[in-house]
Amino acid sequence: MRRFFTLVDVLLVLLLFSEAPWAVWGSPHCDQTSSGVIRPHSVAITEFGAVGDGVTLNTKAFQNAIFYLNSFADKGGAQLFVPAGRWLTGSFDLISHLTLWLDKDAVILGSMNSNDWPVIDPLPSYGRGRELPGRRHRSLIYGCNLTDVIVTGDNGTIDGQGSIWWNWFQKKTLNYTRPHLVEFINSTGVVISNVTFLNSPFWTIHPVYCSQVIIQNVTILAPLDSPNTDGIDPDSSNDVCIEDCYISTGDDLIAIKSGWDEYGISYARPSTNIIIRRLVGKTNSSAGIAIGSEMSGGVSEVHAESLQFFNSKTGIRIKTSPGRGGYVRNIYISDMNLVDVKIAIRFTGQYGEHPDEFYDPTALPIIENITVKDVMGENIKFAGLLEGIEGDNFVNICLSNITLNVTSESPWNCSYIHGYSDLVSPEACEPLGERIYPGHVLDCYHLPTHLWSMSNRKRSSWLRSW
Numbered sequence: 001m002r003r004f005f006t007l008v009d010v011l012l013v014l015l016l017f018s019e020a021p022w023a024v025w026g027s028p029h030c031d032q033t034s035s036g037v038i039r040p041h042s043v044a045i046t047e048f049g050a051v052g053d054g055v056t057l058n059t060k061a062f063q064n065a066i067f068y069l070n071s072f073a074d075k076g077g078a079q080l081f082v083p084a085g086r087w088l089t090g091s092f093d094l095i096s097h098l099t100l101w102l103d104k105d106a107v108i109l110g111s112m113n114s115n116d117w118p119v120i121d122p123l124p125s126y127g128r129g130r131e132l133p134g135r136r137h138r139s140l141i142y143g144c145n146l147t148d149v150i151v152t153g154d155n156g157t158i159d160g161q162g163s164i165w166w167n168w169f170q171k172k173t174l175n176y177t178r179p180h181l182v183e184f185i186n187s188t189g190v191v192i193s194n195v196t197f198l199n200s201p202f203w204t205i206h207p208v209y210c211s212q213v214i215i216q217n218v219t220i221l222a223p224l225d226s227p228n229t230d231g232i233d234p235d236s237s238n239d240v241c242i243e244d245c246y247i248s249t250g251d252d253l254i255a256i257k258s259g260w261d262e263y264g265i266s267y268a269r270p271s272t273n274i275i276i277r278r279l280v281g282k283t284n285s286s287a288g289i290a291i292g293s294e295m296s297g298g299v300s301e302v303h304a305e306s307l308q309f310f311n312s313k314t315g316i317r318i319k320t321s322p323g324r325g326g327y328v329r330n331i332y333i334s335d336m337n338l339v340d341v342k343i344a345i346r347f348t349g350q351y352g353e354h355p356d357e358f359y360d361p362t363a364l365p366i367i368e369n370i371t372v373k374d375v376m377g378e379n380i381k382f383a384g385l386l387e388g389i390e391g392d393n394f395v396n397i398c399l400s401n402i403t404l405n406v407t408s409e410s411p412w413n414c415s416y417i418h419g420y421s422d423l424v425s426p427e428a429c430e431p432l433g434e435r436i437y438p439g440h441v442l443d444c445y446h447l448p449t450h451l452w453s454m455s456n457r458k459r460s461s462w463l464r465s466w
Contacts, residue, residue, distance in 0.1 A: 030214070030241035030275055037150060037191075039099050041072040042079040045087065052085020054109060059090040059116060066095055073097045077148065082106040082156065090116025091179070094143040094151075102156025102195060110140045110160040110181070110201070114168075117179045117201075123208060125236055125259030125267035125297060127355050129177030130202075131169070131228075137179035139206070146187040155219075157196045158182070165201035166226050178202035178228075184210050193217050200229050204249070208235040209269055215242045224284040226250035231281070233257055236269035236297050247281035252290040252317075253309075254279065256299050258326065261359040264296025265325040271297070276304035282311045289333070292319035293351040295365065296326040307336040314343045315377075318367060321351040322389060325363035330445050331370045338377035344404055345372060347397075349389040349416065367394035369445035370419075377404035383426055388416030398436055398444035399424050420444060 043065060046052075050061035062080075069078035077097030084105035090113070094100060102108065111117070117137040122128045129136040140160055143149055160181045168174045181200035184190050186209040193216040197204050204220050207213045215232055222229035231247035234240045235257040247253040258264055258271045281288060288309035291299050309315050315338050318328055338344055347367070367388065377383075383404045388394040397419030404411070404426065412429035420436040420443065421428040436444055 030243065037077075037099065037148075039079040040076040041069065042081055043069065044081045044083055046083065050087060052083070052087050052106075054086030054088055056088060057090065057111060057116070058087050059092060059111070062089050062092040066093065066098070069098060070095050082108060082153070089140070091118055091138045091140050091142055094141065094146065094149050096147045096149060099150040099152065100141070102153030102158070104154035104156055106153065106156035108140075108156075108158045110162075112161050112164045119176050123185075125208075125264045125269060126294070127260065127263035130260075131177040132174065133356075134176060136177035137201075139180040139183035141182045143183075143187055143190075144185040146184065146190070148189040149184070149187065150191040150193075151182065151195060152191065152193045153195055155194050155196060157198060159198040160200045162199040162201040162222065162226065162229065169227055180204065180206040182206065183208065184213075186210065188212050190214070191216075196221070198222065199226070202228055203230040203233045203255075205232045206235060207237050207240065210237040211239050213237060213240045215240075215245065217244045220245070220247040220249060222249040224248070224250055224282070230255050234271055234274055235259075235294075236267070236271055238270070238272045240271075240274045242274075242276045242279070244278045245280070247279070249281075249283055250285055251283060252286045253281045253283055253288050255290040255292075256302060257292065257294045258297030258299055260294040260355050261296055261323050261325070261363070263355060264294060265363060267297060269297045271299045272301045274302045276302070276307075278306045279304070280308045282309065283313060284311070285313055287314040287317035287346070288312060289315075290317045290319060291328050291331065293321065293324070293348075293353060295320060295328055296324050296363075298326045299328045300330045302331045304333045305335045307333070309336070309341055310339040312338075312341045314346050315341050315375075316344070316372060317346045317348065318370070319348045319351045320365040320367065321349065321353070322392075323354055323359040323361050323363055324365045325360070327366035327368070329366065329369045332445060333372045334374045336372075336375045338375070338380060338404070340379045341377060342381045343385055344375065344377050344380050344382070345384040345386065347386045347388065347394060347417065349387045349392075349394070364389060364392040369396045370394070371398045371400070371445045372402065373398075373400040375402040375404070377406075380404045380406050381408050382406065382413070383411040384414065384429070386412070386414040386417050386429070390416055392416070393418050395419065396443045396445065397432060399428055399432060400436060
């Protein structure tokens with residue numbers, strides 16, 4: 001049935017959902033920048049015998065340089081400078097109170113010999129390697145139990161040379177799960193900025209069990225057909241800020257995770273307080289922003305704005321399954337522009353992929369309080385494919401001010417969900433047919449009203465122009 005709106009209705013809805021009233025502009029973990037940290041001690045990698053010819057293996061040079069710089073950790077920290085050149089290396093560790101600085105013409109190259117990527121234990125919240133049972137290869141740039149560590153520079157490059165790993169994966173000749181390009185575990189005060197990341201063997205940037213993480217002004221590139229080359233995967237981490245990034249890869253541009261089935265439930269480390277803004281990119285095979293599918297420790301308080309996705313499969317996606325447990329709640333997505341995207345919004349309640357046969361199929365996830373607003377889309381095939389779980393509805397799904405130019409004659413396909421919508425075109429599916437205003441405002445996730453004053457000027461300007 002067609003719904004009719006009065007001018008007063010429209011003004012009230014716009015007032016309620018106008019420019020994001022949440023506190024990202026004042027979030028302290030987004031305010032820090034890498035340029036604000038000055039290290040009193042600095043050395044160049046060449047001082048330790050490194051050769052930037054793209055052929056000489058420099059793993060020992062990186063390891064020796066960082067071992068030397070560790071003596072300055074309690075003296076204000078140190079910087080390792082990587083000058084122009086092509087610096088081939090295997091995996092190496094970073095240390096606390098360190099800045100790894102890349103010159104604009106510096107390229108750190110990952111070795112194409114798997115022996116140069118050591119094998120380590122699986123993460124406890126996964127119970128095994130993500131792709132294969134057992135252990136996994138360590139990332140090229142690795143840090144564990146660190147404080148105050150920075151990877152930055154003048155837009156130098158870190159290239160994982162992942163094509164050989166993709167080939168091994170596709171031929172099923174690997175014995176262990178592929179390595180990430182950069183991984184920090186159980187670390188605090190991590191900054192990654194002004195660097196280009198290329199051709200990761202697996203996920204590109206993976207902060208896991210971390211807090212106070214800033215990822216700014218990075219470019220992440222991998223072929224659109226490269227397998228599982230996610231861009232940035234915050235995993236069981238809190239206070240994460242991702243902003244001003246361009247990502248084009250073979251999988252999710254950003255995937256927020258928190259452990260896998262019974263292992264994630266047991267480890268119980270959620271991902272929370274994650275801010276994403278000014279993100280641009282494309283992916284043929286997955287989503288601009290995904291949550292899951294490994295979300296058994298819980299994901300909440302995710303705020304994302306100013307998103308532009310093009311030539312992609314999906315804009316926003318939540319992935320889960322019976323057996324995951326956990327929750328996804330209090331998710332706020334606003335100001336998203338989509339062009340040539342197959343599915344604007346997708347919820348998948350039967351994703352599958354379990355680590356082993358010991359998961360509990362009765363461990364059902366809780367998916368609730370998801371708000372998506374201020375979305376424009378051109379040449380979209382489906383507005384939404386929203387599949388919950390029978391007996392476990394996804395609830396309080398709120399859509400507002402969404403206009404999509406949809407090519408399919410059936411723009412929405414919804415099951416086992418419930419929520420509300422206003423100013424959505426094409427008109428939302430029946431389970432989201434109830435209006436948000438006035439009766440269901442409190443069912444839709446948004447920040448407390450005392451924060452609204454932070455965006456009064458923007459709200460008033462928008463209403464006047466309307």
